[in-house]
Amino acid sequence: MKKQLTNIILAGAAPDTGNHGVTALALSLLSALDKRGLQQATVLDNGGSMRLGELLSLHYRTLALKPGKRFYQPNNMHQVRMRQMFGLPSPILSAIKNADAVLDVSGGDSFTDMYGPARFEQITVPKLMAIDSGVPLILLPQTYGPYQFTKTRRIARKILKAAHLAYARDEDSYKNLQTLLGDDFDPQKHRLGVDLAFGLPCVGGDNTPDDLPVGINVSGLLWHDAAAATEQFGLKADYKQSLIQFALKILEDTNKDILLVPHVRPSGGSECDLVASRAFKLAIPSEYRDRIQIEENANSPELLKGTISNTCWFTGARMHATIAALSTGVPVCNMAYSMKAKGVFASCGQQEQVFDLRKNSTDQVVSALFASFNQRRKTKAELAFSLSNAKRVWVQQMNDISYALDEPKEKLEVVYA
Template sequence: MKKIILAGASLNSGNRGVNALTRGQIMLICDKYGYDSEIEILSYTVKDEIINKIIYNNKEIIVKETPCSKNELIVAYIESIGFGENYILKKIKLADMVFDISEGDSFSDIYGTKRFIQHSIIKLIAINVKTKIVIMPQTLGPFNRNWVKIIARKILNKADKVFVRDEISKKVATEELQIQRDIKYIPDLAFYMKCDEKTFIDKFISDKKKIKVGINVSALLYNGGYTKNNMFNLKANYKKLVTSLIEKFANMNDVEVILIPHVMTKNFEVEDDFSVCKKIANDISKKIRTDIKTIDKYYREDEIKTIISGCDFFIGSRMHACIAAISTKVPTAPIAYSRKFIGIWEKIELGDCVLDPKNESENEIIEKIIKIYNNRSRIKEVLELQIPLLKSQIENIPYIIEQK
């Protein structure tokens, strides 16, 4: 029986992408190490211990999620190079392995140095106490500050295995940080997460004969980022863009539109796709006198994936909403505010489907999306070929970890 710690992970984040990465890892562990594996999440999300119960292949998997406050993390790090042993340090010492996924893209200072430090400490503790540490497939960087680069270089050099989910991250490690070790490309773990079998898109659809177009609206982009002042320096006016897109598709006679949130955080409005989708659906329905649908409650990440899988075409601004679509072979047009999108889409030979709101106007993006939509049959053929290959690569992770 393997005892595995998941770090930079959660099953209780409002960001369903983080949860999808975590659930994908758990499913992989069960498949490759056995259902009796002891899995525990050291969480930056929860405030109190949570016992998560996951049903997978008709078996109940218990995954404890333990809170890690910043103060306790710092204490654990200090004790890992000196004396003492708080609960975080003890758990890491007793583990066979630590799988650290950094919430997908938080091993970087792009979101600030506090977040980078938070996501570095468990990695450093595992290195200090010689517990096997695996950097799971994720985006590396950007690393903008010199001292951040020094810490990142140390971690990547000393980790037992390093996986990246795109070639750009590999380039950052080898060229910018001058890492000379072997770094493996493995697709994003959300590709491995299975759909929930009890959820269906039908309850949100009026006419099953129509083409179902799912649109994921990012509240973060809609609200202008955390600064609420075009934080991501978009050329396109995102509010105008999504409004025009929704209206354009809703006015097509053979199309039914459903708005699908992927980050749901009722206490953090700037990030809450759910409330933004509700507002947009209501406003546009009144304006064009067409019933724009959206989901009715907060769904789990595997349930959302099932809903997305029922679409015939998908447009998204949250990367893991788009991964939920392409991993279920739904032709997709991602509106990418970050470089993390393009690396994944290029790997499946669909880089030309990625829209760039930093450098393209609303009209340019809409024109490209219509072309992608009209070409969706060819895109689906590519996905039918590429997606099984991605999933088989993910299955190789345990074998690579065991290699000397």
């Protein structure tokens, strides 16, 4: 019999960042493994001392493993890594050694050097600590790359080669994984899956028909310092003007109201969607503002998913805001600023609903968004058909992750989401 994961370390999905997309990954995994017999989970976060946490009545403990320059702090990841290299004790290292496996999701899309060397190091340190502790490393469904530099490609290749299991969350990332590994690619452990958030519990949604508002996620990452975002991601379209002009077309040409759904909240700091949503509303002429509402009370991933499920059509640049729509059958398009979106949408046959801000002008993005909105009934029917397959893949991958430490000797009993 396979050994079931009953004591795990979860890295790359800290629930204390204010980013509900990242929290959604933690909640999706813990709720799935809880149904499959998980007994103890330790989540690496950014807090202080060890403490208890709770998501949707799921109990876990947290351990801080923080980046930054305060090397003297015992939970600074650079100090912990140094202690490991010199054979010195650490509570985090002890927790890793006593776990059945380290499960790492890299925030879904951060196992890349696209966000700079400091972020890459922050993402890779827990993986390297697991490998060097001799503890099985399971890379949960995520994006791999892009890797621009020889050093980061080498480190990523080392990690992927040493991993016990590594799931790509879409076909594009799976191909990247194959290319990066070359002859070391092993289809038994390098697998294609779907994003964890497809299994996120949904609270409060009933997805009733077409009197529902248009949903928009305003990304604080792209809104607050538009010039920096344009330079960092190579945007061709003006993100702010794309959203404003599209919203005006909805307000002027239809009777639809607009619901703004922030997905990164105040603790998200300079990337806060709530602040960006308020600024967006003020950028709309005053005569239309009473038709724009901001969802300020849904303060957890499952509540946000329920809110998004109660829109007639949805758009946003935040990946997990749009996955919340995809996974509840809401017609949705993604305003992409990287490669990650198209592959995830393709897992539901919706790759044509990704509009790349790097390749299209502002006018082209606005036209594409409005065309997508107008064909929402057709898209909804297509999505209803393709979504069932994505959810079947999600269930199978969670079964396989749960029983991950030995090769199967008999067919596993399927546990449904």
